[in-house]
Structure formats: structure tokens, C-alpha cells
Amino acid sequence: xxxxxxxxxxxxxxxVCPLTFVKAKVSLEELEEGEVLAIRMNDGEPxxxxxxxxxxxxxxxxxxxxxxxxxxxxxxxxxEA
Numbered sequence: 001x002x003x004x005x006x007x008x009x010x011x012x013x014x015x016v017c018p019l020t021f022v023k024a025k026v027s028l029e030e031l032e033e034g035e036v037l038a039i040r041m042n043d044g045e046p047x048x049x050x051x052x053x054x055x056x057x058x059x060x061x062x063x064x065x066x067x068x069x070x071x072x073x074x075x076x077x078x079x080e081a
Contacts, residue, residue: 002035003034004038004062004063004075006036006037006038006071006075007036007037007041007049008026008027008030008031008035008036008037009029009032009037009038009040010023010024010037010038010039010040011040012024012039012040012041012046012050013041013042013071014071015030015046016045017033017045017046017049017051018049018052020045020046020047020049021026021049021050021053022056024039024041024050024074024076025054025057027039028054028059028076028078031078032080033078033080034077034079035077036062036075036076036077036078036080037075037076037078038073038074038075039073039074039075039076040067040071040072040073041071041072041073041074042070042071042072043071043072047064047072047074048070048074050074051064052054052080058076058079059076059078059079060076060077060079061074061075061076061078062075062077063075
């Protein structure tokens with residue numbers, strides 16, 4: 001599978017819930033519809049909550065990639081409601 005291309009990225013590994021989702025959401029709001037945001041986050045709560053919250057907001061979760069260093073990268077495509 002080819003690597004996903006993205007338009008912007010945000011690192012939320014230094015944040016804790018609920019700030020992880022808030023920072024990711026603000027970064028996504030700065031993009032145009034159809035653009036992709038790469039969100040780097042820690043394993044645990046962020047991996048459980050951020051993808052679910054993005055789906056609840058109506059955005060398309062493309063992939064959750066294990067970086068094999070204790071972090072994950074979530075690729076989200078912005079969808080306007």
C-alpha cells in the first residue's frame with residue numbers, strides 16, 4: 001500500500017486528554033475540505049479517543065500507523081459538515 005500523502009501535520013505527543021483532541025481539531029480546522037492532516041500521538045488514551053472523536057466530528061479516518069517507537073500517526077481527511 002502506498003504511503004499516504006498529507007497536507008499538514010501536528011505532534012500532540014506532549015499533550016494529555018482532552019487537549020490531544022482539542023489541538024488536533026484546531027489543526028484540522030485550519031485545512032480546506034479534502035485535505036489530510038497527519039496527527040502524531042502517544043499510545044494509550046490518544047489512540048483510543050482521537051480517532052473516535054474525529055469520526056464523531058464527521059471526518060474520514062484514513063489510517064492509524066504504528067511508528068514502532070511508542071507513538072502512532074493518524075491520517076484524517078477533513079470533511080465539511
